[in-house]
Amino acid sequence: MGGALRLFVLASLVLKVVAGFYWSCVVVRFGRVMNASLGGLRFSRAKAFGVSALLSSVVGSAGMLAFGGGTSAAQSNYQQSSVKEPKSVTFTQQNRPPIVYRKPPSSLIPEGRTLFTENCSTCHGVDAAGSSRAPNLQGLGAATIDFWVYTGRMPLADPTVQAIQKPRKFSRQQTLAIAAYVSSLAPGGPGIPSVNVAGANISQGESLFSTNCAACHTITGVGDALANNVYAPSLYGVGATQIAEAMRTGPGNMPRFGNGTLSNAQVADVVKYVLYLQKPQDPGGLSLGHVGPVTEGFVGILIGLGGLMLFGYWVGGRASR
Amino acid sequence: MNKRVEKTTDWLDERLGIAKGARSSLNKIFPDHWSFMLGEIALYSFIVLLFTGVFLSLFYVPSSQQIIYHGSYAPLRGQSVSEAYASTLHISFSVRAGLVMRQMHHWAANIFIAAIVVHLCRVFFTGSFRKPREINWIIGSILLILAIVNGFIGYSLPDDLISGTGIRIAFSIVESVPFVGSYLAFFLFGGNYPGTSIIPRFYTIHVLLVPALIVVLLAAHLGIMYHQKHTQYPAPKRTNKNVVGTVLWPTYALEAGGFFFITAAVIAALGGLVQINPIWLYGPYIPYKVSYAVQPDWYMGWLDGALRLMPSWEIVGFGHMIPNAFFPAVLLPGLTFTALSLWPFIEKKITKDDQIHNICDRPRDNPWRTSLGVGILTFYIVLFFASSTDVLANTFNTSLNLVLWTFRILLIALPPVAGYVTYMLTKETAGLDDAGQRRAPVIITRSEDGEYNSVVVAEEPSLRPSAIFELQEVSEEKAYRRAAQGDEDDRELVGAPESSSVDDNGGVHREDFHSQRSGGSGIFRVPRNVPGGGGLFGGRDSRRQRRRDTQE
Known part of the structure; x- marks a missing residue:
């Protein structure tokens, strides 16, 4: 089906270009005849007409080709699910639990202690009990430490503003070591989650995401500025573990979604949808950053109307003198 | 092909009498300018x-x-x-x-x-x-x-x-x-x-x-x-x-x-x-x-922007609190569209001008209207941009509140500034026929004594678009009008001199113009960028024109 359709689109493209070229030849020829018989036609008009006929056929075909890939799915009634599900979102129920929380291996504690003393203790204190500059980390659990360190937010660049995501300073093992050391100081807090993304339900995830997350991170997950220098970061490029950690621990201004709010299965669903949002099914051409009508308006006005005004300037007359 | 068309139109004309109306419609004159x-x-x-x-x-x-x-x-x-x-x-x-x-x-x-x-x-x-x-x-x-x-x-x-x-x-x-x-x-x-x-x-x-x-x-x-x-x-x-x-x-x-x-x-x-x-x-x-x-x-951005910029005042009138959204979202568009639709009458009230105007003003020739328009337009442009406060704050990594307050200040400060600058600019250029146009190319020569001389290249009236356009359309129109018993009161005539020559343009006759055209490559192109003329894609034409000149 797909192959035949593509061939059809390609054939129509070729046909349209040929037809457009032929049409423009006719028009140019017509322009010449008019030119000769009436002796007064501005030839550029006829040419503008011909060029526009050619342009519209070429450009229209390009547009057809662009959407052609997106709609090659069989015509289906949307009431019936006769379409095969895409591979990336197959619902395969597995016996694995949706999320497993693991404590980092205790063998890493000595390494973690060294790293913590070197990099963190200036503010958080040697025993992670906090100081006037930084909060107490005891009892927060490994997930919190892993999120802040592994997303590059810690060590902090500027303590006066919201922590920004930087290139991470520590490797995976070093991060786990610090987490192991801090979580060994006091009990409590979630371990590092391992999400069973394959077993999650993406549709549930969409519903939960639009209810709980979109109000700050926006419905497409690009993030946005909130009041007073606070912002909801973009969710692009964030891994499954970090998403689950952020939901379970509530870093910064983000609310914490504990067990009473969202079950493990629901957290896994949201993780699956956020991962999907990073590379969504995205037909229709250039996506303009998924910011919404702001960029669309600029393209519509500057490229759409602006381009047409340039064409008008070309076709139309200028002030005579 | 032509015969068949003729037969069809004759058939229609004999029954509906469309020829007269169609002829005058087909000969309708439209002024040609890109801004139209x-x-x-x-x-x-x-x-x-x-x-x-x-x-x-x-x-x-x-x-x-x-x-x-x-x-x-x-x-x-x-x-x-x-x-x-x-x-x-x-x-x-x-x-x-x-x-x-x-x-x-x-x-x-x-x-x-x-x-x-x-x-x-x-x-x-x-x-x-x-x-x-x-x-x-x-x-x-x-x-x-x-x-x-x-x-x-x-x-x-x-x-x-x-x-x-x-x-x-x-x-x-x-x-x-x-x-x-x-x-x-x-x-x-x-x-x-x-x-x-x-x-x-x-x-x-x-x-x-x-x-x-x-x-x-x-x-x-x-x-x-x-x-x-x-x-x-x-x-x-x-x-x-x-x-x-x-x-x-x-x-x-x-x-x-x-x-x-x-x-x-x-x-x-x-x-x-x-x-x-x-x-x-x-x-x-x-x-x-x-x-x-x-x-x-x-x-809808300007309305959204107005809602965003409106301070959270609780305004009480007639013993009731008037909802805050009323002012930016109902009153503002109401006033906007009322003033917009009634503008011709408002302007007439001010200028007391009751003349018929079929000639456009050049914006620079009417400084107060142009500057007022620019000022009002700036107001709405600021409102329009204010609808993207959050996106701007996020893109430029700054505080949403800062962006909001910047727009509130700009909304009040920018229109007068824009209007004033426009007023000064229009005052400066008002009445100048060639304001903003390209200057005629000149040849600068240096004599042996080191003295510089500039000579305007080809200040030839025959190359002016005005000398070419109006002539070519006159002939058709006049022929038609002579055939259609020449209704002299019809003001829709082509602005043409009575004779077929244009004396005020340096005595260029139509015949000259025709011979020049047929001497070309057969594809006639109006030289857009003749000396003293402007144009976006004009450079090539002017070169072609010069080449033709040198060949002749």
């Missing part, structure tokens, strides 16, 4: 809107009925969505060419309203709304309002999360009208928000009511323009009583027809290549859900 084509962009994108809209209406289901979605977009399968939303997903994913049609429709709407606004600016700044064209100005203002309203309603029809938020805001705005607000809102929505009536009602308004009104008013707009004849820019031989330009057939018809194809091409290109409103990512609208960073389409 801005309204055409709006007209042509409206035609594209009609065609794509009809296609979409074949598949769209205007219903708020909740159904379980089982379509081809997997991340929403199994969710409860409205039929309107499900059918829009169906158009986007399963209907052949559905997505490109939807996107073309949306882009065409954005361009339609943008073209109307730019067209309005052209008419305003050139004073083309003055007597006798006040009625057409009012019709145009109503068309703008209708276009904005229909754009907003069309944007709401997919019933996705973001447009649903827009309807929610619209409901609150209607509610904010003092005393009658809640009655109005319940009347419009058929009950409390959200209800199930608003989508079907919006659909009827969107595809039937407003388009019919637009078509009727558009016909009136064009008909009045045709009857009153188009305005023209001041130029030699153009007077208040004539129209100088190109004939409808074949020249202007070809130009307009070509421009329609160009408009359709640009819209098709955007529709096929640039995504707009990916509603599948937005999800269905459910009243308790909301997405951050929600903006309306650009033409």
Whole structure:
């Protein structure tokens, strides 16, 4: 089906270009005849007409080709699910639990202690009990430490503003070591989650995401500025573990979604949808950053109307003198 | 071929007597200027809107009925969505060419309203709304309002999360009208928000009511323009009583027809290549859900910006608190559109000018109107940008509050500054015929003594476009008028001298002009960039012209 359709689109493209070229030849020829018989036609008009006929056929075909890939799915009634599900979102129920929380291996504690003393203790204190500059980390659990360190937010660049995501300073093992050391100081807090993304339900995830997350991170997950220098970061490029950690621990201004709010299965669903949002099914051409009508308006006005005004300037007359 | 056409037209003429009317219509003169084509962009994108809209209406289901979605977009399968939303997903994913049609429709709407606004600016700044064209100005203002309203309603029809938020805001705005607000809102929505009536009602308004009104008013707009004849820019031989330009057939018809194809091409290109409103990512609208960073389409941006910039004052009047949203979202547009539609009369009150004006003002020749217009326009541009405060703050990594306050200050400070600067600039250039135009090229020579001399290259009157254009159209028009018993009172004559020579242009005769043209390559191109002339793509022509000169 797909192959035949593509061939059809390609054939129509070729046909349209040929037809457009032929049409423009006719028009140019017509322009010449008019030119000769009436002796007064501005030839550029006829040419503008011909060029526009050619342009519209070429450009229209390009547009057809662009959407052609997106709609090659069989015509289906949307009431019936006769379409095969895409591979990336197959619902395969597995016996694995949706999320497993693991404590980092205790063998890493000595390494973690060294790293913590070197990099963190200036503010958080040697025993992670906090100081006037930084909060107490005891009892927060490994997930919190892993999120802040592994997303590059810690060590902090500027303590006066919201922590920004930087290139991470520590490797995976070093991060786990610090987490192991801090979580060994006091009990409590979630371990590092391992999400069973394959077993999650993406549709549930969409519903939960639009209810709980979109109000700050926006419905497409690009993030946005909130009041007073606070912002909801973009969710692009964030891994499954970090998403689950952020939901379970509530870093910064983000609310914490504990067990009473969202079950493990629901957290896994949201993780699956956020991962999907990073590379969504995205037909229709250039996506303009998924910011919404702001960029669309600029393209519509500057490229759409602006381009047409340039064409008008070309076709139309200028002030005579 | 020609014989058959002749026979058909004769047949029609003998029965309907169309020849006379058709002849005079085909010979209708339109002044030719690129800025007169801005309204055409709006007209042509409206035609594209009609065609794509009809296609979409074949598949769209205007219903708020909740159904379980089982379509081809997997991340929403199994969710409860409205039929309107499900059918829009169906158009986007399963209907052949559905997505490109939807996107073309949306882009065409954005361009339609943008073209109307730019067209309005052209008419305003050139004073083309003055007597006798006040009625057409009012019709145009109503068309703008209708276009904005229909754009907003069309944007709401997919019933996705973001447009649903827009309807929610619209409901609150209607509610904010003092005393009658809640009655109005319940009347419009058929009950409390959200209800199930608003989508079907919006659909009827969107595809039937407003388009019919637009078509009727558009016909009136064009008909009045045709009857009153188009305005023209001041130029030699153009007077208040004539129209100088190109004939409808074949020249202007070809130009307009070509421009329609160009408009359709640009819209098709955007529709096929640039995504707009990916509603599948937005999800269905459910009243308790909301997405951050929600903006309306650009033409509602100034209203959204006004809502954002309005301080949270609680204003009490007549013993009641007037809802805050009333001022930016009801009062502001009300005043805006009232003042806009009545502007010709307001200006007449000030200038006491009751003359008929068929010649446009050059914007620089009317400093106070131009600067006032720029100031008011700046006000709305600031409001427009204010609708993206959050996106700007996020893009430039700064505080949302800072951006908000910046816009509040700019809203008050920028219009007077812009108006003042415009006033000074227009004062400086008013009355100059060649302001902003390219200077004539000169040859600079240096003598042996080191003295510099500049000589203007080819100050040849025969190369001026004005010397060429008007002559070539005179001949046809005069021939026709002689044949049609020459109605001397008709002011729609080509601004031509009585004789076939133009003495004030240096004695260039038509014969000279013809021989020069036939001596070329056979493809006649009007030299656009003759010395002293301007033009975007003119450079090549002028080189060609020079080459031809040297060959001769």
